[in-house]
Amino acid sequence: MVGGGEGSFIGPIHYRAAMLDGFYQFVCGAFSSSYEKSLQSTDFYHVGKSRIYPTWEEMFRAEAELPVTERMEAVIIATPNHLHFPQAMMALDRGFHVICDKPATISLAQGLELEKKVQETGLVYALTHTYTGYPMVKEAAEIVKSGILGRIRRVIVEYPQGWLSSSLESTGNKQAAWRTNPEMSGPGGCLGDIGTHAANLAEYVTGLQISEMCADLTSFVPGRKLDDDMVVLCKMKGGAKGLFFASQVLTAEENELKIRVYGEKGGVEWCHAQPNSLLLKMDNQPAATLKAGANHNYLSEKTRWNCRTPGGHPEGYIEAFANIYKNAAYHMLSLKDGRFKMPDFIEYPTIQDGVSGMKFIERVLASAATDNKWIVY
Amino acid sequence: MVGGGEGSFIGPIHYRAAMLDGFYQFVCGAFSSSYEKSLQSTDFYHVGKSRIYPTWEEMFRAEAELPVTERMEAVIIATPNHLHFPQAMMALDRGFHVICDKPATISLAQGLELEKKVQETGLVYALTHTYTGYPMVKEAAEIVKSGILGRIRRVIVEYPQGWLSSSLESTGNKQAAWRTNPEMSGPGGCLGDIGTHAANLAEYVTGLQISEMCADLTSFVPGRKLDDDMVVLCKMKGGAKGLFFASQVLTAEENELKIRVYGEKGGVEWCHAQPNSLLLKMDNQPAATLKAGANHNYLSEKTRWNCRTPGGHPEGYIEAFANIYKNAAYHMLSLKDGRFKMPDFIEYPTIQDGVSGMKFIERVLASAATDNKWIVY
């Protein structure tokens, strides 16, 4: 693992997600840019000090030289955004599978280069777009795909947060500091941090592609260098329209990501605040509340595969994260052992999601910068 | 009353709202453009046949000639949109107070003319923008006004409906027919029918005025002459931004109007599906659920005035509607009897709301028709 040291929010999440289903073991790390600090995380990650490296470059180099049975097989990238690209590139070059925090890169050009690299190496590249790991998000996608909603007309995704409603970055908060710094975070603020989650969720659930876009970015907090609020209208191929709204200044909101998709005959609604439920609303019928549960036969096979417990046992954020780890592990397994064929219902976010995210950021920035209402996507 | 005959949705609502608190009595009517059909409504409205008139013009004329103690004092206008203006003008000219369905008129020019007329006559003109009649909407406005949320940054109003998701107008449905016909409904479809509710609610709760606007209108249903879906982004004076979204093609949605307002220190959230609650979210505190109730001392005086029952007794749509009737009645009373002074907490939507609505429609249409992202409001 690279990154994830002391004070990291996402590092321990990766650890837990990786350990939850028993497919992974942590064997080495460069948890921090400081070797000293890195060593402080050995206990948490259960990694022996001998395999803590002063830099990630050195880690990749040294591990690649270990015998196959000893060296790490996959690297987890949990560093600030600007490092994702070089780290993923080098890891793939050295033959390691990659599990990377989003965003994949900080530019579309990088994204495309990385995509090429993934294709060339044939290795696994998993991007932890957590929300598509929730079973009921997968169910939503399966429902759309089944066609029962009819042709899709409207996609509405909102992602309200409030933790940046004051200038937290000027109080020494590390999480706030790098996210509002274009050099570490890339050119999108709220856009890059959570706006891309909204777009990714919309694409995942509907399978639709954006054709034109009208974006508005705002920095509400004085002195902030990046946007902290994003609204995007878009036209999708096939005639649907999208409305994506994300903000980090909606004081007191936490993480209530929500998606609603409406077709000619019905709609679905999923909200992160109640992640184990999915509302299905068909015309002239009572709304149905579908619930997660490995034993619920009314759910798709894919959805049940991504539940660990029978209905009535709430699963949450770590479990969704772990679904990405689990499904990527099966992919790694299928590459290792040709006899294991990945069934269709095993999937996880890949570099394509990363490239889409980069394109989304670039086009939103382009739209926000122009006076024309619509730009081609 | 004019309009509201057989098959009308809103007519019986006006009746119930008017009767609920005992301030009104129905004395005459021209319930339909057909005298025959008009007569069929006498039982429902408890109006004697002798005071059913073949046309509204005749009604206004004849009633104005009756002795003061016998003639009607106020007229309720519940006809299709294009008649609201001429009827209100004539009613005011003849000395009658007016309670009118929204929209007030079908153009801004008419709106301004009517505003002038109301001012000249000094009569009561109440516009039944129902949603601002809900006690907890009033509480939301009072909370914003109190300043505890800090400076307002974001206003989000959504109004999802689905009843026009197919071409209902081509099946003989009367409600759908006039609403999708520009000659009866005016130039806004969804925009005029419910988009204006969204805008009115935003203005009412925040007290903020729009300065710039970017609108997108869509007709999703083939063959429909008016928009059935509206998204509006706007900049407000003082730096806030608004997002107003209304649609009538969100299959299976009914009437879940929802407003969220966020300031620097906290936010409020109200949803029509649970009209007796209001969420107050202050930074770093648990969210508080305020509940309607005449006995709830934590509510403002205005809010309590608009509750008929103690907490725990759900009030709904008719009661909200009736609050407009009740408050307008007190205004009529104060005009009649100089000794009764209207306290501050008695208010209802007036012609100013009507003019604002007309301006909103005109500017949204203008914005939707241009390729420029922002237009001045």
Added chain:
Amino acid sequence: MVGGGEGSFIGPIHYRAAMLDGFYQFVCGAFSSSYEKSLQSTDFYHVGKSRIYPTWEEMFRAEAELPVTERMEAVIIATPNHLHFPQAMMALDRGFHVICDKPATISLAQGLELEKKVQETGLVYALTHTYTGYPMVKEAAEIVKSGILGRIRRVIVEYPQGWLSSSLESTGNKQAAWRTNPEMSGPGGCLGDIGTHAANLAEYVTGLQISEMCADLTSFVPGRKLDDDMVVLCKMKGGAKGLFFASQVLTAEENELKIRVYGEKGGVEWCHAQPNSLLLKMDNQPAATLKAGANHNYLSEKTRWNCRTPGGHPEGYIEAFANIYKNAAYHMLSLKDGRFKMPDFIEYPTIQDGVSGMKFIERVLASAATDNKWIVY
């Protein structure tokens, strides 16, 4: 109307419920035991002073002597509990229909006597057990009756209130004073005030009768003369079991009456806090949320009859109350005009509900007073 004067909670509710659908007009009253106070209510009820009577006895006598076309047709009884019986008896004797607040009487013996009187006179006697007036409660009963839930096993009704969690009766609160005074309220406190609502709701929805009972009554507040908390277990004919729980000392609760009924194949759940919804849970299926709405074809005819608006327009407590008034009015009409036959879907709570309530109170008191676990009902 008798009772309902200044300070009454329920008087104005009766007024509004009666006026809502236009079937009633208030013509006379004895609103208070004090003639002076009675006169103060003439404005509210729109009754001329000439027909305000010093006592209810005088009112019944005088009105009965008026010509048929002038005299009142039905009397509303909204006095403290101990007066319900003598007033209803005299009203029926004089030929007036009766609409009475619950409880019907303060003893079972009285209840049975009154039942006999109602049968003898053939007049309408409606008891305002409000909660069975809610459309979605009626839908619950229709669903049980349809058999789709299979044989019923469990009925759970809870009625949590908190307004009596301190000794409100010793602070001069009139509502609290008479309700905690056995002479005005009868021998049941919480039991009589809201416990009977719970039992009535259970009987209404399931159609089942109690066969054995085990009750526990508590007075939590020191000095209180009557119970303020009730738990009742019961066995029902046919093998189902009931759990009825009501309390007035659950601090900060308001009125969240809730019923759940489970059969072999599924269950239904209704809660007063969201009265326009009904949950239907069938085995191995997603829960369905049925919503009130005159236009919802998936609801029973009876349910739709008791809705005034299409789906998405919240109706509440007053509307439920008004359904009793409306349905009783149709019954009065059918008695007046033999040609009008009451369809099956028109019903309202009658003296049978009143007798059941009295029996419930007597048996709960008997059970609470014995050391035997079960008593025969």
Added chain:
Amino acid sequence: MVGGGEGSFIGPIHYRAAMLDGFYQFVCGAFSSSYEKSLQSTDFYHVGKSRIYPTWEEMFRAEAELPVTERMEAVIIATPNHLHFPQAMMALDRGFHVICDKPATISLAQGLELEKKVQETGLVYALTHTYTGYPMVKEAAEIVKSGILGRIRRVIVEYPQGWLSSSLESTGNKQAAWRTNPEMSGPGGCLGDIGTHAANLAEYVTGLQISEMCADLTSFVPGRKLDDDMVVLCKMKGGAKGLFFASQVLTAEENELKIRVYGEKGGVEWCHAQPNSLLLKMDNQPAATLKAGANHNYLSEKTRWNCRTPGGHPEGYIEAFANIYKNAAYHMLSLKDGRFKMPDFIEYPTIQDGVSGMKFIERVLASAATDNKWIVY
């Protein structure tokens, strides 16, 4: 680990809970009474075949003879109920800490014997009463302890399930079979399986002890040997009263355990369906919704300690389970390393909870078998 083999629901939960925070490693197992079947679980639990034992007795014996640095330190007991006692006794005797599924034993006598053994050995004995591992359940207990609710009056716990609403045990379902078999499950059916959860939760949150009890047990499903439905009324020391209700025949319900506690000044409410929220209702104030989150300063230190993520990241059943593992691990650590002192906010369910549970089962059975309403507890 003993038990938890192929087909077990709870085995994999133990695994995930143990792994989540990195305090445990699985080193040996006797996952099934069949050695063959046991071997099939080695992959899942990541245990080498060399340390799979044919019987648990052999495992305890063999492991105890391994060098301290190699042998297992704690044993997880996830077998059917009747084995919990002998396994825990032997494990403690051999010097292993114990983490045991509830119930601790199948009789009170066993429970007391085991309690003595735990005290004698000074080893850690953790009982996985999962629900008290939820952070917001801990917050509820902290709030009660703080005194802000005043003296407690009413405790209401309900645990509705529906999975046994038909005779699942006669269809070959293993989970249903042992739970309805008194020889494997002990004398309580629903009572032992989930009734004890209800009682444990009540005791944990309120700290109150039962003094008298009135219980009713039912077997609704024909042919079932144990109860499938339980209602318990109880008097608590200090004057409060409890109502505990659990059932496994409420068709279509899953696991909606809910507790409500009311004192003189306010109440708290927690429901397993929304485990990251806690409602706090104080008299004359809006209800507050407290949310789990390691960063929520309004929560107690204990609550925050048991959250892994900041607010807005749902945690669920596995995380609650893991809190027991985590806190027990800290206790084991403090025993190993005298310098580490357990802070007050680290706690987990112990053998005392196990003994209480056994007593609860015995007294409920005694009460259910007598015709007297109340029995001394």
